[in-house]
Amino acid sequence: MNYNRNKEIEEADAPVIVFERVSKTYQKGTPAINNISFQIRKGEFVFIVGSSGSGKSTLIKLILKEIEPTNGKIYVNFKDLTRMRHRQVAKYRRGIGVVFQNFRLLKDRNVYENVAFAQRVIEVPGSTIRRQVPFMLSLMGLLDKQKSLPTELSGGEQQRVALARALVNNPVILLADEPTGNLDPKNSWEIMKLLEDINKRGTTVVVVTHNKEIVDKMQKRVITMNKGILISDEQRGGYSHAY
Numbered sequence: 123m124n125y126n127r128n129k130e131i132e133e134a135d136a137p138v139i140v141f142e143r144v145s146k147t148y149q150k151g152t153p154a155i156n157n158i159s160f161q162i163r164k165g166e167f168v169f170i171v172g173s174s175g176s177g178k179s180t181l182i183k184l185i186l187k188e189i190e191p192t193n194g195k196i197y198v199n200f201k202d203l204t205r206m207r208h209r210q211v212a213k214y215r216r217g218i219g220v221v222f223q224n225f226r227l228l229k230d231r232n233v234y235e236n237v238a239f240a241q242r243v244i245e246v247p248g249s250t251i252r253r254q255v256p257f258m259l260s261l262m263g264l265l266d267k268q269k270s271l272p273t274e275l276s277g278g279e280q281q282r283v284a285l286a287r288a289l290v291n292n293p294v295i296l297l298a299d300e301p302t303g304n305l306d307p308k309n310s311w312e313i314m315k316l317l318e319d320i321n322k323r324g325t326t327v328v329v330v331t332h333n334k335e336i337v338d339k340m341q342k343r344v345i346t347m348n349k350g351i352l353i354s355d356e357q358r359g360g361y362s363h364a365y
């Protein structure tokens with residue numbers, strides 16, 4: 123598995139997520155996102171923070187093209203999302219790794235199968251799956267849990283399975299929506315260290331979180347939202363500057 127993706131590291135400065143004056147108003151509402159512009163470059167690690175209802179999940183849904191902006195332009199991986207054809211959307215989404223607060227694992231499949239499934243749906247050859255799934259599980263420290271069902275795992279282990287599944291197809295971007303929301307501090311830090319390792323290997327990582335301690339300690343770029351408006355965007359920022 124060519125996990126280093128040398129070509130992409132060479133293009134480390136290329137913007138992989140671009141929002142240009144983007145607004146989103148749900149039916150009968152005030153704007154959930156109001157005239158937002160920002161760029162995230164290849165290989166960056168970015169936190170998105172803000173109080174409940176500030177528009178963070180809306181932002182993630184826009185990036186995944188689960189919803190359409192009311193105004194503005196969004197480019198991801200050099201594709202104009204507003205002009206993407208319906209039949210191209212599934213393939214586009216498979217190019218982005220995503221993890222959520224509640225893990226979203228297949229409950230009736232073991233750890234190995236949960237990760238392999240992400241490859242089976244895009245018809246990766248069996249021999250490649252048999253090589254790449256154990257590699258990914260070993261990166262996540264899960265080789266000895268391959269045969270366990272999600273219900274037999276701790277929350278931290280379940281999130282590591284979700285990470286393995288999100289990463290096995292080698293995405294350029296990993297989106298994490300509250301990845302530590304259901305975890306205790308020790309497991310939260312383990313997941314954040316893994317996200318940092320993944321980022322060092324070249325993957326662009328975008329993390330939505332309410333975890334003040336983690337944001338303050340990690341000293342990454344922090345985009346802060348408030349009532350649909352981007353109120354600050356700081357390199358080596360902190361949560362404490364948020365409100």
Ligand SMILES: Nc1ncnc2c1ncn2[C@@H]1O[C@H](COP(=O)(O)OP(=O)(O)OP(=O)(O)O)[C@@H](O)[C@H]1O
Nearest residue numbers: 148149151154172173174175176177178179180181
């Ligand atoms: N499907 C929807 N229909 C109508 N309004 C919505 C919908 N989804 C979100 N909203 C509204 O849009 C605003 C932004 O919501 P969003 O879920 O993006 O916030 P958030 O920052 O992710 O919040 P949280 O931290 O609680 O997850 C809120 O006012 C919310 O009520």
